[in-house]
Amino acid sequence: MSLRTRLALITCLLVALPLTAEAQVTLKLADGTALTGKAKSYDAATQTLEFVADGGREMQIGLDELDGRSSYLVNRSNARPDHADTELQLGNFARDVGLYAHSARHYKHARRLDPELRHEVDRQTVILNREAAESCMAMAEEALSEGDRREAEQWLTKLIKRWPDEELRGRAVTMLDTLYDQVHGARDDDLEAEAPDLLATDLRKGKQYYDRMLEENEKGLLAPNQNQARSAFNKALREGERALGQLDRVAKKRTDAASQETLQGYRELVNDQIIETRIHYASQLMVQSDYKGALRQVNAALAIDSKDKQALAMRSRIENAISRGIGWW
């Protein structure tokens, strides 16, 4: 179904909003020009938005002159609330402009409002999943072309975790397997160069625990099923705790300033990896709707660093899912 047809379908379901308080909004045109001002009204018949830009300039903007995000915003703002067909159409529209999480949310609402729509929702969700997975792969490849392996790893991880059945998974697993050592193995290069004698002696066992933690974390990310992923993440966390314990023991023995600095560097490295593993574990559990399990992992991550942005974001998602039953996918 073309975008224009979809726009027409949504137009049939639009209602106008009553007079409300003024509200500033920024919209973008298809050419990237940003317009800030107030939206006055929307004419469903002509698909035209009446807009007063800052400075008082009155404009009439066709819906197809807006970029994808802005046209989605205008559409959803005019949509009939709590109407299953509208939610379904908004879901399709959001998907077509690349707002995959928004699309998933609309599909969820459509299904809830009218269970009889489930077959159509399922059909559209298959398309959504494929396009979202393709988008993740495209982002990973773009990151690789720019030399950002860390970014590529993140996109590949999301693809593997959320869309394990998609055709792209196999390719993503191969790519991640190659990337992982390059990203993680290099993290302690500076510390290794700083104190090679410490690593060869007192810290040798701690380094082994750390390396095993990395291996198990990778196994968790690449695991073909949920049980193997959980098992691997749990092993990774145990190795991480062993590494920290070993660091504490060595710190009591090697009290010179240089050694203490190296040990502190490794402690931060291990804690960063523990946080990362817990967030991956929490994401895995979220996909399985094990929110309490996910919360446990995120809280353990926040206990290490209460300001970690990824952990805070995860906590927000989980709390909303548990307490209000709302979320994205």
Place this chain on the structure above:
Amino acid sequence: MSKTLAASALGLAFLIGACVATPEPTVEVDLSDVDCICGQPLEAIEGCPHPLCIAGERNPDNPDCVCGPIEFDGEGDR
């Protein structure tokens, strides 16, 4: 008698378990520290974790936010 003993043992085990079970650790955090990622590539895939956005409201502090409806300052047409 054996049934009574078994029931008592089970009850005792339950009681001991309840006493020694440690509560789940919680960490006090301020979710207003959660970044609004609307407009960033990650938002398209994961959705924005900001409390307003998750709730389906538009974040007025982020002009790129499309998580909630805009309001119209005028009479609209059907």
